[in-house]
Amino acid sequence: MPLLNTLARLWRFNGGLHLPGHKHESTARPIELARWPHELVLPLAQHLGAAAKPVVAIGQRVNKGELLAQPEGHVSAALHAPTSGSVAAIEPRPSAHPSGIPTPAIVLEADGRDAWTERLPAPIEDSLKLDPAYLRQRVREAGIVGLGGAAFPSAVKLDPRGAIRLLVLNAAECEPYISCDEMLMRERARAVVGGLLIMRRALGANDCIIGIEDSKPEAFAALSEALAQFGDDAEDVLLQQVPALYPSGGSKQLIRLLTGIEIPRSGHATDAGILCHNVGTAAAVHDAIVEGRPLISRIVTVTGAGVAAPRNFEALIGTPVDALVEQAGGYTDRAERLIIGGPMMGLAIPHGGVPVTKGMQCVLVASRAELAPPEPAMPCIRCGECVSVCPVDLLPQQLYWHARAREFDRAQALHLFDCIECGCCAAVCPSHLPLVQYYRYAKTEVRATERSQQAAEQARSRHQFRLMRLERDKEARAAKLRQRKETLAAEAAASGAPEDPKKAAIAAALARVQAKKAAQQAAAAGKADEPAD
């Protein structure tokens, strides 16, 4: 079906929330190169899937762009040295997680030379004629993951298992405060479009749509210009504005807006022949193929009233968050909460001593005024505001009742696991209930129960198998014995002997004894006759 024919119009999803954008705070200045820190921390698991496996030893000197850790398995991503230096340690270090739990990381001590390795793959000029499999291989080697936050290994997503008919480039960036994608599009639109075309080639798809919120006119103009520059190469690429309505940047929501297609709730977009990639990922793919550069840096928005001079940085992976904030003028007196990501779905962390990772879009240092007031939670009055803003058409207040009452089966029946945790319901709740927190809790409990059920199921089936095995062995032994007896009996019957071999033996022995006796008697009789001769 030629999809692009149906794309003249926009569709809509239910719910959603018009939120103050707060983008201008960080878009007033151009993207700035972040200073190299003295020490870079590179967590081995900063992507979805298996952690990368280090291929360097402690103390080893590495150059910029050199491989530090290789992917372990299919769904994993490589890790490269963001600058030249020496491997100081491979040990657990704090990462951007609310618990601050240290995770295994390679610690790189920068030498300040920032010298590139000579072993980079060759830059490719004419990338759009290359073999798709080779392109995917290069993307995998470059350690590219989804830069829109999910950090899913991109090479896996470029593998067109089902035929991909439509590639959607997610340029919506709907979450407030975050502007890294917008600034990327404004300053490097050519790389974005170039990357998109390479991805399309790798997927063997034809139609592309770039979905961008209508609140970003500069980025829209830059992309239009870049598309025009690509000319015929960018044929069948549609640049489409979507209304600024959170969460239009959710992949299922964006696909719905652009194509009218609802991805089935238990399925993936690929099942419908659609794939969604982020603009930042497209630019990274462009850099990896056209310049041969692995993913060693990304654009991070540092914003909020808690930083003196908000802006976007091109930061090396592994740069401490504190160092970025410092370069943005430092924390202000109003800094109240440190959030990785945006205000709707971001993660609050206890300190900025954690590194920039590939999936980190934004460092939001929020002031008290920017945050939800610490209102006490009131009882739910069932007003239904949460129902009207839910982009997935759930019944958040019912889910809340069941989660609170620990009726997780009821919550699941109301599609608990369809919740995307966008935060709309909690943001509009007049009773200030921490709804999303309840859903996370319920999901965790359900998963834990499922795991323990699985374990119990496994133990039971193991036990049953053991019982079955014992029984089987016993039966096998009995059968063997029976069979031996039968064989012997059959042999005996074949030799014509009486039924019992013992009796036969005795009879034979008796016969032998009698024969001997008879012979002796005969001899004695013969001797007695001789003298009579």
Added chain:
Amino acid sequence: MRFAIATSPHVHTGTSVARVMRRVLYALVPGIAAMVWVFGPGVLVQLALASLAALASEALVLALRRKPLGLFLGDCSALVTAWLLALALPALAPWWLVVLGTGFAIVVAKHVYGGLGYNPFNPAMIGYAVLLISFPREMSTWTAPRELLAHTPGFAASLDLIFAGGAVPELDAVSSATPLDTLRTRLDLGYPLGETLAAPIFGVVGGTGWELATLAFLVGGLWLCAKRTADWRIPAGMLGALAVIATVFWLLDPARHAAPWFHLASGAAVYGAFFIATDPVSASTTPRGRLIYGAGVGLLTYVIRIWGGYPDGVAFAVLLMNIAAPTIDHYTPPRVFGARSKDGHD
């Protein structure tokens, strides 16, 4: 630098229970103004009495239940119950009537069931039903609208009538049966509808004076829907169903059944549709469920008006549908995004 952690979302649109409740109070203001104009300042006295009684009984129960007083008194929910009940009572009803009704609504209908958010029935309508059943005479002694009186009792006279009971003849002089009551009685006595409706108590579309109050409540109610504090589906369902069933019977037998616009403009139809049935705690919560719930209230209102024991049926209709609300919710979940069928299967 160390930061406190919290879970997402980190922002809030700033709404609160108190704000929602205050909006309902604001939306009642046009209706109150019209009621005062039509029925005199006794309406204000009833509102004041109900407010005091509601706050006092709310404070008492909160103290007994060891709940934070400031938080729950400040949410204005008790005031909403008080106003909704007070506006449903005759303007010159004795003071103890409104105090008793409000007290019962707050203490029994609201707090015995767990307080804010937990009451299965609309507290104001429970209060109203208790009063209607216990004190039918006081509850049906409505002041006549100003158009039908030589002079509406002033503030002092109203206070006197409400607190001292006044002289009975004096009260009789200013009271009259409501239009719905009159219609019902006359139809029962076999008078033709046309002749009955020609009486001065009936106005253009509804009752004289009552029409104005209905219009004012409509204005406030529409504003409430526009602000999304009340879900439009409930009043749409209720007034729609009332209009449909009234039209059907009017077409079948116009000599004995009043026109649909009369039913919509009379009694508590509009007031109930926008302010009573929309109480979210006791109503249905799913989008489709709210339409069904509203329609049920509308149908039952008509049934009680025509065949029931009371001239108006909004209060009982709402209470009956309150019982049905959880069941309606159970059968009307919205279709989840990406699901093919309503029950969520793919």
